[in-house]
Amino acid sequence: MRTIVRNGRIVTSIDDYSADILIEDGRIRAIGRDLEVGSDARTVDASNLLVLPGGVDVHTHLDWEFGASHTADTFGTGTMAAAFGGTTTIVDFANQSRGAGPLAGFDNWLSRAKSACIDVGAHMIMLDIDDAALADMKILINEGVTSFKMFTAYPGVLMVDDGQLFRAMRVAGANGAMTCVHCENGPVIQVLIEEALAQGRTGPKYHMLTRPTLMEAEATHRAIRIAELAGAPVYCVHMSAAEALQSLAEARDRGIAAHGETCPHYLFLTLEEYDRPDFDAAKFVMTPPLRTHAHQDAMWRGLRTNDIQVISTDHCPFCFHERTLGAKYSKELGRDDFSKIPNGAPGIETRLPLVYDGGVRTGRISLHRMVDLTATAPAKLFGLFPRKGTIAVGSDADLVLFDPNERWAIRAADHHSRVEFSLYEGRPITGRVKKVLLRGNVIVDGAMWLGREGMGEFIKRGASGGLA
Numbered sequence: 185m186r187t188i189v190r191n192g193r194i195v196t197s198i199d200d201y202s203a204d205i206l207i208e209d210g211r212i213r214a215i216g217r218d219l220e221v222g223s224d225a226r227t228v229d230a231s232n233l234l235v236l237p238g239g240v241d242v243h244t245h246l247d248w249e250f251g252a253s254h255t256a257d258t259f260g261t262g263t264m265a266a267a268f269g270g271t272t273t274i275v276d277f278a279n280q281s282r283g284a285g286p287l288a289g290f291d292n293w294l295s296r297a298k299s300a301c302i303d304v305g306a307h308m309i310m311l312d313i314d315d316a317a318l319a320d321m322k323i324l325i326n327e328g329v330t331s332f333k334m335f336t337a338y339p340g341v342l343m344v345d346d347g348q349l350f351r352a353m354r355v356a357g358a359n360g361a362m363t364c365v366h367c368e369n370g371p372v373i374q375v376l377i378e379e380a381l382a383q384g385r386t387g388p389k390y391h392m393l394t395r396p397t398l399m400e401a402e403a404t405h406r407a408i409r410i411a412e413l414a415g416a417p418v419y420c421v422h423m424s425a426a427e428a429l430q431s432l433a434e435a436r437d438r439g440i441a442a443h444g445e446t447c448p449h450y451l452f453l454t455l456e457e458y459d460r461p462d463f464d465a466a467k468f469v470m471t472p473p474l475r476t477h478a479h480q481d482a483m484w485r486g487l488r489t490n491d492i493q494v495i496s497t498d499h500c501p502f503c504f505h506e507r508t509l510g511a512k513y514s515k516e517l518g519r520d521d522f523s524k525i526p527n528g529a530p531g532i533e534t535r536l537p538l539v540y541d542g543g544v545r546t547g548r549i550s551l552h553r554m555v556d557l558t559a560t561a562p563a564k565l566f567g568l569f570p571r572k573g574t575i576a577v578g579s580d581a582d583l584v585l586f587d588p589n590e591r592w593a594i595r596a597a598d599h600h601s602r603v604e605f606s607l608y609e610g611r612p613i614t615g616r617v618k619k620v621l622l623r624g625n626v627i628v629d630g631a632m633w634l635g636r637e638g639m640g641e642f643i644k645r646g647a648s649g650g651l652a
């Protein structure tokens with residue numbers, strides 16, 4: 185099976201040139217001008233298009249049970265949506281269940297992930313961190329699960345205490361794995377939530393008002409300091425607060441292996457969305473919540489200065505209406521109580537066009553920086569590089585053919601997620617994903633879907649948390 189991508193403008197995190205790409209057995213065999221190939225090779229024309237490395241999204245929650253709720257996308261629907269958005273690899277969250285070991289959680293995740301249409305890796309969410317679980321972490325690392333996630337938020341549901349966090353970080357760091365931390369002070373936030381509810385403040389806006397930036401900053405600082413003592417690399421997920429970013433920047437300046445990620449919703453939306461009438465604001469209930477313009481500016485600054493290395497989606501899809509898929513998949517679970525609104529929003533299909541349109545075209549970041557933030561850096565930090573995250577001889581032929589000039593508008597009706605709304609409904613965009621190749625197979629061609637469920641492979645990742 186040979187394919188040649190002709191006449192494209194190849195853009196990586198460092199390169200920008202026009203050449204042909206010859207693909208053989210799913211990998212890039214050669215890159216060059218006017219490559220000679222036999223007549224058996226299939227040609228993909230990339231004239232007037234950018235050829236980018238397939239996107240790597242290291243923060244998704246597909247087919248995930250979260251308290252009383254369940255995310256709305258299967259691995260099949262979620263990864264098809266990802267592909268249409270120019271993403272060819274995700275790293276999704278497997279989780280330990282209370283009272284069960286992490287290995288059982290990983291087996292459960294593997295069986296759910298079988299329907300994936302693009303390549304998938306797993307982080308493991310750790311909940312009960314005892315000696316047996318710590319031993320299982322080493323087994324998982326050998327299986328290619330080279331990152332773990334812990335929460336300082338959601339007491340009684342997902343939260344671990346600082347001692348557990350420290351113990352897990354030490355094991356991860358000593359064995360070549362990254363620790364991802366959801367940084368918010370859960371117990372303090374719980375007090376604020378209970379006080380708000382006692383005062384009859386039940387609307388979606390109170391989700392934002394009970395999760396102050398200071399408590400994101402406090403937990404970010406704490407997680408980084410604990411990682412520092414543990415001698416382990418740390419990755420702060422979904423950063424939204426300027427004060428939290430300040431802690432990260434300070435640690436990085438001291439040479440600590442601390443890393444950060446933000447998400448498109450923090451870059452393109454602000455807390456004004458919570459003033460929407462009726463229950464509509466519930467669509468924007470994700471954690472951390474949307475912040476002010478000043479915090480948004482701080483995130484952009486962090487992307488420019490490399491204090492933040494990654495833009496991931498935190499695609500955690502819940503429908504708006506109960507009638508769409510059923511109550512547990514829906515925001516309506518929290519109609520009378522904001523603390524019961526499932527936390528999370530869709531976004532897996534809109535990352536690349538949003539960052540191109542709102543980041544590159546506006547001059548906030550360069551085209552190379554966009555590729556770095558959405559493909560190369562996450563691949564490097566999470567043990568996927570150079571197989572994923574770049575365009576090079578020997579790398580997987582995961583390619584996105586992108587038209588930088590096409591104008592269109594985001595419409596949930598055109599999306600492939602099972603969620604019936606978009607946070608960006610009607611937003612005009614310039615720049616669109618036209619074709620996507622997964623290991624040399626064209627899986628997206630304009631509006632046409634040529635992929636299939638099950639063609640995604642589980643990727644055993646190498647050591648994580650190294651230098652980006």
Ligand SMILES: [Zn+2]
Nearest residue numbers: 243245498500
């Ligand atoms: Zn998340």
